[in-house]
Amino acid sequence: MMQGEDTNSKSEKLKAKKQWLKNARRKAIAYKGALELINSVSESKLINSYWRTYDCSYRYVENPETKIMETHRCKNRFCIKCASAYSAKMFTQYNEQLLKMQDPNLLTLTVKTVSGKNLKYRISEMQIIWRKIMKSAN
Numbered sequence: 216m217m218q219g220e221d222t223n224s225k226s227e228k229l230k231a232k233k234q235w236l237k238n239a240r241r242k243a244i245a246y247k248g249a250l251e252l253i254n255s256v257s258e259s260k261l262i263n264s265y266w267r268t269y270d271c272s273y274r275y276v277e278n279p280e281t282k283i284m285e286t287h288r289c290k291n292r293f294c295i296k297c298a299s300a301y302s303a304k305m306f307t308q309y310n311e312q313l314l315k316m317q318d319p320n321l322l323t324l325t326v327k328t329v330s331g332k333n334l335k336y337r338i339s340e341m342q343i344i345w346r347k348i349m350k351s352a353n
Contacts, residue, residue, distance in 0.1 A: 238296070242272060245295045268294040 249269035253262065267289035275284045288297050313319050324345075329337045 241295045241299065245269075245271065248293070248295075264289070264291050264293075267291060268297075272296055 245268060249265050252259075252265045253269065256262070256265075259265070268291050270287075271289035271291075271294050272286045275286045277283070278285050288294075288300065290297050290301075292298060324341075326337065326341065
């Protein structure tokens with residue numbers, strides 16, 4: 216084996232080890248947070264979600280067709296592993312469009328929750344306000 220190949224192999228192993236440690240750290244944080252939620256709010260409507268977060272990525276199984284290791288994810292917003300996987304997925308999907316923008320910015324607009332009977336009016340109101348914002352930006 217050549218020296219360059221040996222260095223490449225070592226660098227790949229080191230990279231894999233760092234990724235494994237990063238994932239293990241995230242998992243430990245998620246476990247601790249889920250347990251704290253489970254223990255503190257056992258009467259919550261979200262108790263099943265907290266347990267799913269606790270069990271998230273608990274076991275890895277090899278997919279027989281692809282030979283890739285897979286795991287079950289809880290997909291809860293408050294699960295660190297699932298939130299980071301979702302962020303990576305969104306980044307990958309929108310990266311090309313974002314790179315085309317000259318000065319991209321992120322804006323999150325929130326409003327108070329409304330009852331179902333007022334929802335249609337609230338959405339209409341928000342669309343009008345959004346059009347005004349976009350018009351003033353141009």
